[in-house]
Amino acid sequence: MSAAVSMSKPTEHPPPAQQRPVRPRTWWKAAAVLVVVAAVTVWSAIAVEVDFGALFRNAGNASRTIGQLLQPDYSYFPETVRPLLETLETAVISTAVAAVLSLPISFLASRATDPSTPLLVAVRFVMNVIRSIPDLLYASLFVTAVATGALSGILALVLFNIGILVKLVSEALDGLDRGGQEAALAAGSGWIKADRSAMLPEISPIYISQTIYVLELNIRASTVIGLVGAGGLGMLIDKVRTFYQYHYLSLVILEILVLVVVLEFVSSYARRKLVR
Amino acid sequence: MTPAGAGICFDGVGVTYPNGVVGLRDVSLDIEPGEMVVVVGLSGAGKSTLVRSINSLVPFTSGEITVGDVAVSGLRGKALRRLRSEIGMVFQSFNLARRTTVLNNVLMGRLYAAPTWRTMLGLWPASDVELAMQSLERVEIVQKAYANASELSGGQQQRVAIARTLAQQPRVILADEPVASLDPPTSHVVMRDLQRINAELGITVVVNLHFLDLARRYGNRLIGLRAGEVVYDGPGADADEKVFESIYGRSLTAEDVLDTPARLT
Numbered sequence: 088m089s090a091a092v093s094m095s096k097p098t099e100h101p102p103p104a105q106q107r108p109v110r111p112r113t114w115w116k117a118a119a120v121l122v123v124v125a126a127v128t129v130w131s132a133i134a135v136e137v138d139f140g141a142l143f144r145n146a147g148n149a150s151r152t153i154g155q156l157l158q159p160d161y162s163y164f165p166e167t168v169r170p171l172l173e174t175l176e177t178a179v180i181s182t183a184v185a186a187v188l189s190l191p192i193s194f195l196a197s198r199a200t201d202p203s204t205p206l207l208v209a210v211r212f213v214m215n216v217i218r219s220i221p222d223l224l225y226a227s228l229f230v231t232a233v234a235t236g237a238l239s240g241i242l243a244l245v246l247f248n249i250g251i252l253v254k255l256v257s258e259a260l261d262g263l264d265r266g267g268q269e270a271a272l273a274a275g276s277g278w279i280k281a282d283r284s285a286m287l288p289e290i291s292p293i294y295i296s297q298t299i300y301v302l303e304l305n306i307r308a309s310t311v312i313g314l315v316g317a318g319g320l321g322m323l324i325d326k327v328r329t330f331y332q333y334h335y336l337s338l339v340i341l342e343i344l345v346l347v348v349v350l351e352f353v354s355s356y357a358r359r360k361l362v363r
Numbered sequence: 364m365t366p367a368g369a370g371i372c373f374d375g376v377g378v379t380y381p382n383g384v385v386g387l388r389d390v391s392l393d394i395e396p397g398e399m400v401v402v403v404g405l406s407g408a409g410k411s412t413l414v415r416s417i418n419s420l421v422p423f424t425s426g427e428i429t430v431g432d433v434a435v436s437g438l439r440g441k442a443l444r445r446l447r448s449e450i451g452m453v454f455q456s457f458n459l460a461r462r463t464t465v466l467n468n469v470l471m472g473r474l475y476a477a478p479t480w481r482t483m484l485g486l487w488p489a490s491d492v493e494l495a496m497q498s499l500e501r502v503e504i505v506q507k508a509y510a511n512a513s514e515l516s517g518g519q520q521q522r523v524a525i526a527r528t529l530a531q532q533p534r535v536i537l538a539d540e541p542v543a544s545l546d547p548p549t550s551h552v553v554m555r556d557l558q559r560i561n562a563e564l565g566i567t568v569v570v571n572l573h574f575l576d577l578a579r580r581y582g583n584r585l586i587g588l589r590a591g592e593v594v595y596d597g598p599g600a601d602a603d604e605k606v607f608e609s610i611y612g613r614s615l616t617a618e619d620v621l622d623t624p625a626r627l628t
Contacts, residue, residue: 267460267471270524273420274531275448275475280482284471288463 185248401582451528472530
């Protein structure tokens with residue numbers, strides 16, 4: 088090949104005299120935000136009429152209750168096994184059902200994987216409605232509509248979980264690198280097939296990790312929704328609390344604590360293994 | 364086995380983006396079946412637009428492009444997917460799904476032909492897997508078939524991307540800055556792969572490049588773009604410094620060549 092292109096060495100110039108910018112002062116912005124937040128907090132406390140005096144007037148009551156709570160009655164343990172298992176089962180079943188339903192909905196709810204704007208808007212609207220209702224309200228609705236017991240708890244948690252999972256997974260899809268998808272579409276694939284083969288492998292670690300997080304949430308939530316009659320440890324808490332059996336209550340609380348700590352340990356380990 | 368390359372005809376093609384930017388201005392070109400064409404120009408000159416209008420990734424707003432005997436304008440849905448299935452595309456950033464295997468990435472070249480239910484379950488027909496393996500063999504990277512795409516070096520990833528286009532059994536391969544993310548020796552490996560595929564399989568190849576030494580070396584035919592217009596069309600070997608300065612609209616600098624200036628002069 089002929090050497091037609093000759094290169095001249097770039098000539099060295101002394102760096103031009105440049106003016107350094109003055110460092111912008113921004114502390115007053117932080118101070119303003121702090122003042123506003125403090126003002127809103129104080130105003131809220133006044134508005135809801137917080138009565139700190141009650142803390143001291145009822146101190147005798149509190150110390151008696153705390154005293155009992157500090158002495159869990161371990162002999163009550165056999166009575167708690169059945170509700171404990173029910174709480175675990177509720178959490179696991181709801182997580183599984185919600186995880187299966189959430190995956191396709193997440194793909195429909197992300198701009199990155201759903202090219203149809205009307206469908207996207209419709210799915211997002213429904214998801215916003217589902218997410219705006221708290222789990223406790225779902226539970227009390229289902230207890231009224233279905234029956235007291237674990238089934239109502241499962242239905243409530245499934246809806247609660249779909250709201251969370253679809254939100255987290257579809258937002259993760261939005262932020263994903265879409266190179267593989269672009270290549271698949273350029274090779275003549277349709278959107279469904281391109282999403283399945285190029286986007287699913289990229290999202291799966293995040294999806295699995297969020298599912299484990301939701302399982303963790305469910306253990307806590309299934310105790311709370313039990314309070315309104317949706318089965319599990321929550322129903323037991325409601326029972327012993329009504330009869331002021333704080334020795335029993337503290338055992339139940341202790342069990343929940345152990346359950347949550349163990350699960351958190353397991354889930355953080357699993358997520359570390361997954362997302363590398 | 365592979366159908367012969369298809370010709371590409373640009374007839375007065377213009378591209379105006381929705382924001383009013385003009386990508387191409389009245390471009391008319393005839394690319395013969397089995398030709399290897401290199402497109403050069405500064406960034407923003409319309410190289411990417413030209414290449415991406417051929418498979419309608421960028422829709423053109425006037426004129427007509429014909430690939431083989433198919434008119435591209437107005438193609439939608441199934442007909443557009445069919446055209447795209449016959450045109451392989453190689454990207455600057457490789458565009459692999461990084462968390463899945465090399466083999467699965469190459470199989471994406473078969474998505475047009477694969478039934479949806481098989482894709483959903485990940486059950487590829489044995490014939491498609493065989494085709495994917497042969498494609499990997501052609502770019503000499505079949506030993507990595509079951510490795511994750513993210514474990515590969517940049518040059519290896521780009522060869523996997525080329526294998527993905529081969530799995531389409533395409534009539535045209537478009538390469539949009541295929542070596543811009545690669546180091547010089549790897550760039551030559553990838554360019555030689557494209558050259559070999561063009562020569563052995565007769566597939567029409569259109570490559571965007573911005574390094575002029577690569578362009579002259581691999582472009583049997585060189586097309587120079589400036590501000591969306593064709594300003595040079597001729598053999599790469601004939602394109603001298605003057606030609607490149609007219610394409611670039613300025614004198615050349617060390618950034619315009621891939622290899623060290625010492626090897627050129």
